[in-house]
Amino acid sequence: MFDTALTVNDLLLLARGAGMTLLVTAISVFFGTILGIVFGVFRYQVGPWWAAPLTFILDIFRSIPLLIQLVLANAFITTVLGFRISGFSVACGVLSLYTAAYCAEIVRGGIEAVPQTLRRAARSLGMTWGQDMTSVVLPLATRVALPSWIGLALGVMKDSALVYIVQVVELLKSTQILITRLQEPLFLLMICGLFYFLISFPIARFGGYLEKRWSND
Amino acid sequence: MRTALFTAGLLAATTLALPAQADKLDDIIASGVLRCAVVLDFPPMGSRDENNNPIGFDVDYCNDLAAALGVTAEVVETTFPERIPALMSGSVDVAVASTSDTLERAKTVGFSIPYYSFENAVVANEKVEMATWEDMKGKVVGATAGTYEAIWLEGKVKDWGEGEFRPYQTQADVFLALSQGQLDATVATVEVSEANVKSGNFPGIKIVDKAPMVPDYVALITLREEYGLINYMNLFINQQVRTGRYNELYKKWVGEEEPASLIVDGVYR
Amino acid sequence: MFNYSFRWNQALNSLPEMLQGALVTMEIAILSMVIGISIALLLTLFRLSRNRVLSSIAATWVEIARNTPALFQIYMVHFGLGGFGIHLSPYLSLLIGIAFNNAGYLTENFRGALKAIPETQTRAARSLGMTPIQAFKNVIMPQMLRISFLPMTNQMVWAILMTSLGAVVAMNTDLYGVTSELNARTFRTFEFFAIAAVIFYVITKVITLSARLLAARLFRY
Numbered sequence A: 001m002f003d004t005a006l007t008v009n010d011l012l013l014l015a016r017g018a019g020m021t022l023l024v025t026a027i028s029v030f031f032g033t034i035l036g037i038v039f040g041v042f043r044y045q046v047g048p049w050w051a052a053p054l055t056f057i058l059d060i061f062r063s064i065p066l067l068i069q070l071v072l073a074n075a076f077i078t079t080v081l082g083f084r085i086s087g088f089s090v091a092c093g094v095l096s097l098y099t100a101a102y103c104a105e106i107v108r109g110g111i112e113a114v115p116q117t118l119r120r121a122a123r124s125l126g127m128t129w130g131q132d133m134t135s136v137v138l139p140l141a142t143r144v145a146l147p148s149w150i151g152l153a154l155g156v157m158k159d160s161a162l163v164y165i166v167q168v169v170e171l172l173k174s175t176q177i178l179i180t181r182l183q184e185p186l187f188l189l190m191i192c193g194l195f196y197f198l199i200s201f202p203i204a205r206f207g208g209y210l211e212k213r214w215s216n217d
Numbered sequence B: 001m002r003t004a005l006f007t008a009g010l011l012a013a014t015t016l017a018l019p020a021q022a023d024k025l026d027d028i029i030a031s032g033v034l035r036c037a038v039v040l041d042f043p044p045m046g047s048r049d050e051n052n053n054p055i056g057f058d059v060d061y062c063n064d065l066a067a068a069l070g071v072t073a074e075v076v077e078t079t080f081p082e083r084i085p086a087l088m089s090g091s092v093d094v095a096v097a098s099t100s101d102t103l104e105r106a107k108t109v110g111f112s113i114p115y116y117s118f119e120n121a122v123v124a125n126e127k128v129e130m131a132t133w134e135d136m137k138g139k140v141v142g143a144t145a146g147t148y149e150a151i152w153l154e155g156k157v158k159d160w161g162e163g164e165f166r167p168y169q170t171q172a173d174v175f176l177a178l179s180q181g182q183l184d185a186t187v188a189t190v191e192v193s194e195a196n197v198k199s200g201n202f203p204g205i206k207i208v209d210k211a212p213m214v215p216d217y218v219a220l221i222t223l224r225e226e227y228g229l230i231n232y233m234n235l236f237i238n239q240q241v242r243t244g245r246y247n248e249l250y251k252k253w254v255g256e257e258e259p260a261s262l263i264v265d266g267v268y269r
Numbered sequence C: 001m002f003n004y005s006f007r008w009n010q011a012l013n014s015l016p017e018m019l020q021g022a023l024v025t026m027e028i029a030i031l032s033m034v035i036g037i038s039i040a041l042l043l044t045l046f047r048l049s050r051n052r053v054l055s056s057i058a059a060t061w062v063e064i065a066r067n068t069p070a071l072f073q074i075y076m077v078h079f080g081l082g083g084f085g086i087h088l089s090p091y092l093s094l095l096i097g098i099a100f101n102n103a104g105y106l107t108e109n110f111r112g113a114l115k116a117i118p119e120t121q122t123r124a125a126r127s128l129g130m131t132p133i134q135a136f137k138n139v140i141m142p143q144m145l146r147i148s149f150l151p152m153t154n155q156m157v158w159a160i161l162m163t164s165l166g167a168v169v170a171m172n173t174d175l176y177g178v179t180s181e182l183n184a185r186t187f188r189t190f191e192f193f194a195i196a197a198v199i200f201y202v203i204t205k206v207i208t209l210s211a212r213l214l215a216a217r218l219f220r221y
Helices: A008-050 A052-063 A066-080 A087-112 A116-124 A129-166 A171-182 A185-215 B002-014 B024-031 B057-069 B083-088 B148-160 B171-180 B190-199 B227-242 B245-253 C008-013 C015-048 C052-067 C070-083 C090-115 C119-127 C132-147 C149-169 C175-186 C189-218
Strands: B033-039 B072-078 B094-100 B109-118 B120-125 B140-144 B164-168 B185-189 B205-210 B216-223
Touching (some): A008 A052, A052 C189, A066 A129, A066 B083, A066 C189, A116 A129, A129 A185, A171 A185, A171 B171, B024 B227, B033 B057, B057 B094, B072 B083, B083 B094, B083 B109, B094 B109, B164 B171, B227 B245, C008 C015, C052 C090, C070 C090, C119 C132, C149 C175
Antiparallel strands (some): B094 B216, B120 B185, B120 B205
């Protein structure tokens, strides 16, 4: 099994693919989190009734397979609207909104976990809404939300394997390129799977550790 | 840099649509780049060398076309199911991707005259008793999703009313499944079949028979309304044969024998 | 408005075919959940047992399921097992791949739920003369399932979304498979996938709503 025709060049190709996976993940998680916080705070602040349109739209991103979201967004922007836009941009855009949809839920859950009485107390001390949000809600909600957020970020990394459909050469696609040439599918896929595992496992463990530590006090 | 591109893309998406396009032929010459969609898991037409650079008949053909236009070629890898969407979405100018000139596809894209012609072979797992292509009846067969041979084979399985058809996403997956015995047989071009049997990467497969299909004429494709470019490509293909470049490329990538004729008897193009 | 002519009627003509595919998608999702929950219960028992081998089997399963892409898992079920001469049809490969993923995530959910159940309950049950299995089955498990009902609903939605990955193992009878075949034949990408998206949306809504109704019936105090 380890008798392979894999060369240094091929490993570089895989490394580039892995870099692309991490880049797409980083961009999407970054923009997705910012949007998610904005959406989450908005939803909490205006109440379920006024947030209904936003809730509905975000829900769509959680109810349709990511693969279809990517294909549709790509077809709509490039074929129907006729814009010239790279697959990379489409991938990052869709994945950001996808991340935001989940992140908004996590943020809302985090804010709701902060006791109302505590926030009223903060406001009675003369804190403004902004002060209350940054000095009281933020630290407490982060404790609740961070473990789920880590889970989300790792989920996005694994889901980014699907952006091959819009011609982005990420880790799984580079693996496929090599499989086509070297015809060693199982060996190469094991390498690819191992990579995801080695990134995801320690971070997931760290998330679990945080969850355990923060839930005890 | 990538982030900049991304934000630029977002900005572009918020502003209004681009003005109407000029003729694509003009655009290509003006931009100095010809972007070709090529399928790179389809040796000897398209594959990668040990440095993972694109090589093959289709890659050379794209380079020739670019040279004729006086521009540089840019090869964009696509899979079979994705080549027409890539063309429609404007991420490539033409597809030099062994595209069979079916009438269904001509509703969406514009075809040149044929530039190559394939014959298809039936390849089977050695453990399966097969002598002719008709022995595929009742067996588990498969091919690459969206290709000419896949459409033919799926139609056959439906006609026979027994057996099972499986469309895999890539040619490599088809041969892997065949070699593992998950498929009993497949239909693939003679060129690809011979290359895969010879390479030894897929133990336990054998070529059984020719598939009784109409020769699979493949053509260059671009957008349906780009008559200027289609016209140019027709003349280009004619010149490739006339100057002997077609024979040369055939010898380089496929084999010593005479290349298949691109003439259909008894009818005008 | 657009420089693109929609051909909705061509796509709508294929609606019966796509709805047929939607049924297969739902079938796979439901079966994969049934199998996934059963395995997850078993793995939870493995985890609780003091046996090293059993608990490391459970741990390995959970970590692989949670830390690699689902696409990779499904591909490996088909071609990985295929390398050892175990041949599964596309349908079974997809079903088992999703069930494997479900089991991993659900085991983790169950673990979280178990933490919310005081250990004294097990001891009380044991001192009433129940065997460990009886105590788990009659006392712990019902509460555990109730606590993790919402995560289970979420996993069910995930299972539906994961069926779209079946194309890598040549699955062509589920909703995504049918849609991509129609697309490969006609190249009306936007029309076909827009319809598929609507159907997927309806399916997930139907599933979440019925789960909510079911929960209201099952968990009435």
